[in-house]
Amino acid sequence: MQKEKNNATSINRRENQIRKKMKDLKIVRVHKNNFKDLVLMIKKLAKYLKQEAPEPKAFQRLKKGLLARNPQCEAYIETFKGKPVGCVIFYIAYASFLGKPTLFLEDLFVLKEKRVQGFGKNLFLFCVKKAKEKKCGRIDWRVLQRDQNTINFYKKFGAKQARDWSIYRLDEKTINAISKKKS
Template identity: 40%
Template sequence: MSECSIEQVTSESFSDFFKLLCELARYEHLTPPDVDAESRLKHDLLDSHPRLEAYIARYQGSPIGFATFFFSYSTFLAKPTLFLEDIFVLESYRGNGYGKKLFDFCRNEAKVRGCGRMDWMVLTWNEPSIQFYEKIGGSRLGWYTYRLSQDQL
């Protein structure tokens, strides 16, 4: 574990991050981002006012995982909320504490930035992740998630 580092994604490390994101898409049985989405994502991450932040985990210099998050706001707490959009570790590195290290990094960022809470979602079929989140103290909420897709906006 001491050889695992976490660093913010830069223009130099974006391609490593994007490869990991495509691996996450495969794991979740989704279509990976296309070339246009890749370009938008790179802009949104690296802009002077980024829409989200991305951090890459490296083991002995090799990219093994990542986390992305952005901030929303809780009007009831009157504090920001860190929303963990994605967290992923390559299958061959799972079970070694790297996912927990990434999660704890995000948890610490929420504390440092004065957040009142940290939220995330998990696919209902992803039992290993559900067990991971519940083991580290995550609480399942009694809310339904709704969405309007792009053609419905």
């Protein structure tokens, strides 16, 4: 009897902690006044990925694309107690074989010191909710093959690696070169 009482007390305490944490947790759309927080997150993401941070002009283009009348993508900042802890950027593509939109998750990032505390899960579930609202048939994203922690994170939600598909890319230089050629 005492053991059951202790378990119930422990569960109630944990639920209260979660409720309190959720009260201090917000996800807000990026706007001109908090864009600097997104820039900070992207720079930290680049460091995590062992890549160079985008150049200032790339951030200017991103800001323009996000804040346009018809935005090219959506970005959100996750804050805890008023301080940024994570971000997510996504856009809507279209899956012709499904006949439905696809939410393409471009970036989901949580500060290193805030990982394994539910912030990433909260951001991912936010994306799932957005996909549902937009009547998407699926959510797609990329993960670096060497990033086993991130792969494991997504697998917890039931995500599966897309088989038989490879990612191909034309960079801007190649696009320009091809477009100059006469057909």
